[in-house]
Amino acid sequence: MRLAFTNAIPLRLGRANRVEIPWARLVRTTALSMLGIVAFLFLWAAAARNIDTSLGQFPGPAEVSAQAANLFQEHVAERERERAFYQRVEEFNARRLAEDPNYQPKPRQYTGKPTFLDQIGTSLVTVAAGFVLATLLAVPIGIVIGLSQTLYAAINPLIQIFKPVSPLAWLPLVTMVVSAVYVSDNPAFSKSFINSMLTVMLCCLWPTVINTAVGVANVSKDLVNVSRVLRLPWLTHVRRVVLPGAIPMIFTGLRLSLGIAWMVLIAAEMLAQNPGLGKFVWDEFQNGSSSSLGRIMVAVLAIGLIGFLLDRGMLLLQRALSWDKSAILR
Amino acid sequence: MTHLSIDHVSIEFPTPRGPFKALSDVNLKIERGEFVSLIGHSGCGKSTVLNIVAGLYQATEGGVLLEGREVNEPGPERAVVFQNHSLLPWLTAYQNVELAVKQVFRGRKSKAEMREWIEHNLMLVHMGHAMHKRPDEISGGMKQRVGIARALAMEPQVLLMDEPFGALDALTRAHLQDSLMEIHAELRNTVIMITHDVDEAVLLSDRIVMMTNGPAATVGEILEIDLPRPRDRVALAEDPRYNAYRQSVLRFLYEKQRKVEDLPKRAASRAAARAEQGGARSAG
Numbered sequence: 334m335r336l337a338f339t340n341a342i343p344l345r346l347g348r349a350n351r352v353e354i355p356w357a358r359l360v361r362t363t364a365l366s367m368l369g370i371v372a373f374l375f376l377w378a379a380a381a382r383n384i385d386t387s388l389g390q391f392p393g394p395a396e397v398s399a400q401a402a403n404l405f406q407e408h409v410a411e412r413e414r415e416r417a418f419y420q421r422v423e424e425f426n427a428r429r430l431a432e433d434p435n436y437q438p439k440p441r442q443y444t445g446k447p448t449f450l451d452q453i454g455t456s457l458v459t460v461a462a463g464f465v466l467a468t469l470l471a472v473p474i475g476i477v478i479g480l481s482q483t484l485y486a487a488i489n490p491l492i493q494i495f496k497p498v499s500p501l502a503w504l505p506l507v508t509m510v511v512s513a514v515y516v517s518d519n520p521a522f523s524k525s526f527i528n529s530m531l532t533v534m535l536c537c538l539w540p541t542v543i544n545t546a547v548g549v550a551n552v553s554k555d556l557v558n559v560s561r562v563l564r565l566p567w568l569t570h571v572r573r574v575v576l577p578g579a580i581p582m583i584f585t586g587l588r589l590s591l592g593i594a595w596m597v598l599i600a601a602e603m604l605a606q607n608p609g610l611g612k613f614v615w616d617e618f619q620n621g622s623s624s625s626l627g628r629i630m631v632a633v634l635a636i637g638l639i640g641f642l643l644d645r646g647m648l649l650l651q652r653a654l655s656w657d658k659s660a661i662l663r
Numbered sequence: 664m665t666h667l668s669i670d671h672v673s674i675e676f677p678t679p680r681g682p683f684k685a686l687s688d689v690n691l692k693i694e695r696g697e698f699v700s701l702i703g704h705s706g707c708g709k710s711t712v713l714n715i716v717a718g719l720y721q722a723t724e725g726g727v728l729l730e731g732r733e734v735n736e737p738g739p740e741r742a743v744v745f746q747n748h749s750l751l752p753w754l755t756a757y758q759n760v761e762l763a764v765k766q767v768f769r770g771r772k773s774k775a776e777m778r779e780w781i782e783h784n785l786m787l788v789h790m791g792h793a794m795h796k797r798p799d800e801i802s803g804g805m806k807q808r809v810g811i812a813r814a815l816a817m818e819p820q821v822l823l824m825d826e827p828f829g830a831l832d833a834l835t836r837a838h839l840q841d842s843l844m845e846i847h848a849e850l851r852n853t854v855i856m857i858t859h860d861v862d863e864a865v866l867l868s869d870r871i872v873m874m875t876n877g878p879a880a881t882v883g884e885i886l887e888i889d890l891p892r893p894r895d896r897v898a899l900a901e902d903p904r905y906n907a908y909r910q911s912v913l914r915f916l917y918e919k920q921r922k923v924e925d926l927p928k929r930a931a932s933r934a935a936a937r938a939e940q941g942g943a944r945s946a947g
Binding site for chain 2: 657
C-alpha cells in the first residue's frame with residue numbers, strides 16, 4: 334500500500350509533469366495498490382479467524398470497521414452530551430438570574446472522558462509541538478556544525494551516542510526533571526504534555542541535525558568560492574548560498590525526524606499515561622472487553638494512516654519551499 | 664608601479680606523502696588593461712596561479728601585489744569567472760548578478776541605480792532577453808555569459824577567468840570570444856585568462872604566458888602578440904603573423920614541454936595531479 338501510494342501521489346501532484354504522465358500508468362498504479370489492499374484484507378480476515386485470544390477471536394476487517402463506526406458514534410454522542418450539559422448550565426443560570434439579579438454564575442466545566450478523536454487531536458498537537466521545537470534546535474545546530482569541520486568533529490560523537498537512545502529511557506528522566514523544574518500555580522500546559530513533548534524532541538532531534546550538517550557541508554565548493562570572492566557576510570552567506578543548497582537534505586532529515594517523532598509519541602504516551610493515542614491503546618488493553626482488540630486495531634490503522642499523512646505533508650512543504658521543482662521527491 | 668605583480672610565487676600542498684610543490688618561483692608583471700592568457704598542459708598549475716591571485720589559495724613563498732597592496736584574501740576587486748559558471752541555481756540570472764551588485768555597491772548606489780547597473784551588465788553580455796530565467800532554463804553558453812556579467816558587475820580591477828569557455832561547443836565559444844573582445848575593447852579591464860586552446864589565446868591576448876609542466880611548474884616563455892585590434896578571426900586565419908604566433912605556442916607545448924607519455928611517467932603525473940587536487944581541496 335505504501336509503495337503504491339508513494340508512486341501515485343507525486344505523479345498527481347507534479348504540476349509540470351501532469352501532461353506527460355501516461356494515463357495507462359496512473360491507472361495501473363492505482364489498480365495495483367487497490368489489489369494490494371484487497372489481498373491484505375483477505376489474508377487478514379483468514380488469519381484472524383484462526384487466532385483465539387483470552388479476549389475472544391482476533392478482530393478481522395469487519396469487526397474493526399464496526400468498531401471504527403462505534404468509536405465515531407461515541408464521539409458524536411459525547412459531543413451531544415457536552416452540548417446538552419452546557420445548555421443545562423445556561424438554562425440554570427438564566428433561571429437563577431431571573432430569581433435573583435445579584436446572582437454570580439459559577440463557571441462549570443464539562444468533565445466527560447476524551448473520545449478517540451479527542452485523543453488523536455491531543456497526540457497531533459503534542460507531536461507538532463515536539464517536532465517544531467526539535468526543528469528549531471536541530472536546523473541551526475546542523476548549519477553551524479556543517480560549516481565548521483572543527484565543531485563537527487567535537488559534536489559528532491555526542492550525536493552518535495544520543496541518537497540511538499530509546500524514548501523509554503529518556504522518559505523517566507524527563508518526567509522527574511519536569512516535575513522539579515516546571516512549577517507553576519497556573520500552568521499554561523499540563524505536565525504530561527510537556528513530558529511527551531520533550532521526549533519527542535529529544536528523540537527526533539538527531540536525523541535533522543545530521544542531515545542538515547551533511548547538506549551544508551556538501552554545498553558546492555564553487556558556490557562557496559563565489560561567496561568568498563564577494564566577501565558575503567556570514568548571515569547572507571548562510572541565507573543565500575548555504576540554506577538553499579542544503580534544503581533537500583534538511584527535508585530528508587525533517588521527514589525522518591517527523592516519522593520518529595510520531596513513533597516515539599505513541600510509546601511515550603503509553604508508558605507515561607499521558608493523554609493521546611498511546612493512552613487510548615493502553616486503556617483499551619487494560620479494559621479487556623470483547624471489543625478491546627478491535628478498538629486497538631482501529632487505533633493501529635489510525636496511527637499508520639496519520640504517520641503516512643504527516644510524511645506527505647512534509648513532502649508538500651518541501652515542494653513549496655525547494656527551489657528545484659524538478660527534483661524527484663519520494 | 665606595476666598594476667599587478669605576481670612576485671616569486673611558490674606553493675606547496677600537504678599530501679599524505681609529504682608536501683607537493685605545485686608552483687615554483689612564478690614571476691609575472693601585468694599592466695593595467697592588459698589581456699594575459701596562461702596556457703599550459705592540464706595539471707601544470709595554471710588554475711593554482713589564478714586561485715592565488717584571486718586570494719582563494721595562499722602562496723607558500725612570494726606573493727601577489729595589486730596596485731602595491733598585498734593580496735591575501737578573496738575580494739570583488741579581483742572578480743573570478745569560474746570554469747563551470749558557478750551560478751546559484753536557485754536564483755535567476757538577474758538575481759545572481761544582483762547578489763554581487765548589492766554586496767559590492769551597498770551604500771554607494773541607490774536601488775534604481777543598482778537595477779540599472781545589473782541590467783546594463785546583462786545587456787553587455789547579450790542576456791537582456793533572458794535575465795529572469797534560472798540557470799537550469801538557459802544553455803551552457805548563456806550561463807557562462809551570466810557568470811561574466813556577474814564578474815563585470817563587480818567593477819573589478821582584475822578579471823580572472825578560469826577556462827571560461829572550456830565546457831562550450833566550438834560555435835558558442837567563438838561567439839563568446841567575440842563578445843569578450845568587444846567588452847574588453849570597451850571597458851579595458853585587466854584580464855588574466857586560463858586556457859588550453861591555442862587559437863583562443865592568440866586571438867584574445869596581448870601576451871601569452873606559457874607554463875612548464877608540473878610539478879614545480881613555472882613560467883616557461885612569454886609571447887607578445889602584436890596584432891592590431893579589433894581582431895577578426897576570419898581575417899587573421901590567413902595572416903602570417905597570426906600563424907607564426909600560433910606556431911610558436913604549439914612548438915612550446917608540443918616540442919619543448921611535451922607531455923611524456925610513457926606509462927610509468929603517466930601514472931606518476933596522474934598521481935601528482937591527484938595530489939594537487941587533494942591538496943587543493945584541503946587548502947581551499
